Amino acid sequence: MTDEGLKSELQKQGVYVTSLQELYNWGRANSVWPLTFGLACCAIEMIAASMARFDIARFGAEVFRPSPRQADLMIVAGTVTKKMAPLVVRLFNQMPEPKYVIAMGACAISGGPFKQGYNVLKGVDRYIPVDVVIPGCPPRPEALIHAIMTLQEKILNQKLTGPDRPRHLNAEVAGEYPVPTYGKHDLEPPNNPQIWQPPTIKR
C-alpha cells in the first residue's frame, strides 16, 4: 500500500509516514513472548539461546512466560510423545491469540529418530498449526534465533485485512484445536485432518 520511494523522500524532509498495519505488526514482532515449555534435549538449546551468550533478548523474546495465558509463542522443543500430545494441544488452546508455534528439532517436526516407535507423535503439525520449523537434532541456539527472526518476518508481512488476515482478526477461524484422546493403542484421532493431510510422495 505504501509507496517506498515516497516514504524515503518524505523521511529526508523529516516527515515519517507509516500505516497502522506496519506499526501494529512492528510492535507485535518485537515482543514475541515464548511459553516456558521444554520437552527434551532441544529445551536445553532453547535455554542456552535465552542466556547471555546467545541472548534471545535482542529479539524481544526473552520473557519466557510460565503461563500459557501470557504467552504468544509456543516453542515445541523436543520429542512429543503420544502421552504428552493432548497436553501440548491443550496448552496451545489456552494461549490467547495472536499465537504462533515453532517446531524445534527433528522430533517435533516428524518424530525424528523415534518416528517408527509406538509411543512418539510423528510431528506436532498433526494437531496444531506450525509456523516455523527448525531442522536439527538438536538445533543450535543460532538456529532458534534464526527461527525467531523468520517468525518476525512472517508477522511483519501479515496483512490485517483481506482473506489472508491472521486468525485473531478473523472471527470465522477458531483459535482452538480439538484435543485428541487416549485410545487403546494410539491417539484418537491420529491426526487433525483439517490441518494435516499426508503429503503425496513423488518417487
Add this chain to the structure above:
Amino acid sequence: METLEQIKLRFEKIEPQTKIDILANECAAGERSLLVEPARAFAVAKFLRDDAQLRLDYCSNVTGIDWPEMTVKTKIKKRVVVDGQEKEIEETLETLRSGHLEVVYHLYSMELKHGPVVLRLRTENRTDKTHLPSLTPVWRGAEFQEREIFDLYGVLFDGHPDQRRILMWDGFEGFPMRRDYVAPDDFEYEPTAHDKVLEQAKKHFAVEPKAEVKAEVKAEAKPEVKA
C-alpha cells in the same frame, strides 16, 4: 565377594527346599546370574540384602525380558559306526522352549563396595500366569522400574505398593515391549522409507488400493514385454 556357588550353598543350608539355578552367560562378559523360583524369591532377596557377608543394599537396575515360545536348534556331535568305520555325525535337535517373561535385578553393595549380583525371576508363561513377587519392599528403588516392567511387559508384581502404568497412559491395551506386540499402523507418510519401514508403508497402502496407481503400473509394464 563370594562366588554365586558359595551364595547358593549358604542359602540352601538355611532353607534347603529352595531351588536356585546358576545361569551361564555366553556373551564376552560372561556375567552369570542366579535364577530363583518365584515362590522363594522374596526370601532370597532378603537374604542377599541382610546377610553380613553380602549386604547387597543397592538395586541399581531392574529390567524385563520377553522370551516368546520358539523351537531351539542345538547341534550335537555323535560318533556312529558306519561300515565298520567310526564316524562323527552332527545331529540337530529341535526342542520347543516354552515362553516366559523374565525380570532381572542388578544388585550392588554400597556398604561393602562389591557387586554386581544378577538375580533373575521367571514367570510360568506369557499369557495368564505372569505373576511374580515384588521386590520393592526389599529395595525401595525398584518401585518405578517394576512399574515400568508391568507397563511394557505385563509382569504382575504381587505386593507392589502402587502398580499402575508409568510410561503409557491408563487405558492403553497391550504391552509394547513384548515381541509380538503390533504397533498402530500410522505409516501414511514415510518420505524416506527403507527396509522394514518400507514394508510397513507398502502394507499400509495395500489396505486401500488406488485405481490410478494400478493403471500406471500396467501401462509401464506393457512396453517392457514388447521390447
